[in-house]
Amino acid sequence: MKLKIAIQKSGRLHEDSIKLLKECGIDINNGVNKLKTEASNFPLEVFFLRDDDIPQYIEDGVADIGIVGENVVLEKQKQVNIVQKLGFGKCRLSMAVEKSFDYTGIQDLHNKRIATSYPVIVGDFLKSNGISAEIHEISGSVEIAPGIGLADAICDLVSSGSTLFMNGLKEVETVLKSEAVLAACHDLQPAQQQLLDKLLFRIQAVRKAKNTKYILLNAPNDKLTEIIGLLPGMKSPTVLPLAEAGWSSVHSVLSENEFWDIIESLKAAGAQGILVVPIEKMVI
Ligand SMILES: Nc1ncnc2c1ncn2[C@@H]1O[C@H](COP(=O)(O)OP(=O)(O)OP(=O)(O)O)[C@@H](O)[C@H]1O
Ligand SMILES: O=P(O)(O)OC[C@H]1O[C@H](OP(=O)(O)OP(=O)(O)O)[C@H](O)[C@@H]1O
Ligand SMILES: [Mg+2]
Incomplete structure (x- = not known):
């Protein structure tokens, strides 16, 4: 019996996810382009996936657990439990407009076009603030949108702010703060739950020591x-x-x-x- 974990194949969370497993004493041999591997000293099977797909895999039980940004868990609205915050992949989802935009408050987004890869979160945010705006879903390079006339504002992930700066944008509203989390399937078998508890015990020991x-x-x-x-x-x-x-x-x-x-x-x-x-x- 093995615990199946999904982690990001490449990107912002890949290395830190592997490092966390290593710090938990779990050795995985991840050859280049290998999409599935096993730990040599813990009953763990590792799947390398696009982060967007991880919540669905967990909901379906194809993976028992996964490491993914809280932002993706919230956007995808799949039935998964967040069992542990992991302290890396820290960023925020923010609204930004062109530097020349004379922004005075959220009402300035009324009837504007907002480009984002997070239509669900942005839709909820606008609704809860009583703003009606047009959401343009795009899957990447969101920061380019105002400069090419696709949108008046964007909502994307920010950490240092340098991508916004380089694209002549300024951050005007924080919609969400996020970090990587360990998410788990709602109905784990008892054997998998035991393995998850064992892994969580190790993760918590590593996190406390940090x-x-x-x-x-x-x-x-x-x-x-x-x-x-x-x-x-x-x-x-x-x-x-x-x-x-x-x-x-x-x-x-x-x-x-x-x-x-x-x-x-x-x-x-x-x-x-x-x-x-x-x-x-x-x-x-
Ligand atoms: N600048 C950042 N600083 C810190 N964490 C970030 C940053 N950007 C993104 N993240 C976090 O890392 C996660 C993965 O980001 P990444 O940019 O690698 O995603 P992606 O391009 O959608 O990757 P994939 O190819 O897996 O779909 C994000 O969902 C977010 O939780
Ligand atoms: O505030 P900053 O420190 O500049 O970080 C923000 C950027 O980081 C993320 O993209 P990433 O670099 O992961 O590339 P991607 O667009 O290929 O996912 C995010 O989508 C922003 O574009
Ligand atoms: Mg992605």
Whole structure:
């Protein structure tokens, strides 16, 4: 019995999807142009597909699970469960108009022509804002539409904004924020559900470790209470005596952001030789 996963064949999510599986200890040998492969050390079969097709495959049960952008899941309106956000493929679906467009608010889109690859999401967005506009569905190179007279506005994915900039457009409304998600079939067999739970356990351990660091520092014993008070730790920090009398080594776990917030206080409290090292997996 194997769990069947669909991932993007090529494009924005391909590499990060494979990297995630690898970080979960799953080895897949994906030869060039191979559209189906198996993991060597986990009961997993991998299908490489166009991202647009992934929700349908999952709804039909051809694939049990898949890695796909939340934007595609919402657009396709297939019956799938989003079981885990994955933290990559972060982007937003935004309305944009030509730089010279004197945009003052959403009402300016009334009766305009909007080019997009996301007609369902855009249609819902316009409806909920009481705007009636003409949606032109195109499957790619959406940013070209205003420049060639096909549309007055576009709605497409943005991350750095450089594609909009290069095409003389400006972002005016955020319709949706998206990231890659793990989506699953509604009615998985118990054996597949067990395998999915096993995979989710690994994914969560990898995700928790991502922003978390292991910190080691030396502290004079008379400052220990103050320094420990600054550190969160999984349960509480570990304190070990140093070979030099009167000093201890303090170990703890904290998020990278927290570290930058407390580093000054740690130093001011007398901490020395502070080391911050990455954590690969984390199970709480
Ligand atoms: N600029 C971006 N930054 C981050 N994530 C993005 C960006 N553009 C797209 N994405 C995310 O990656 C997904 C795949 O994007 P990509 O551009 O590779 O799709 P595609 O061209 O439709 O690919 P396919 O050939 O599989 O149909 C998108 O649905 C979105 O969730
Ligand atoms: O804001 P930016 O960082 O410029 O990213 C936005 C661009 O990225 C995506 O396309 P992609 O580059 O994946 O190519 P595609 O059109 O072939 O899918 C999206 O469709 C935008 O065109
Ligand atoms: Mg696509």
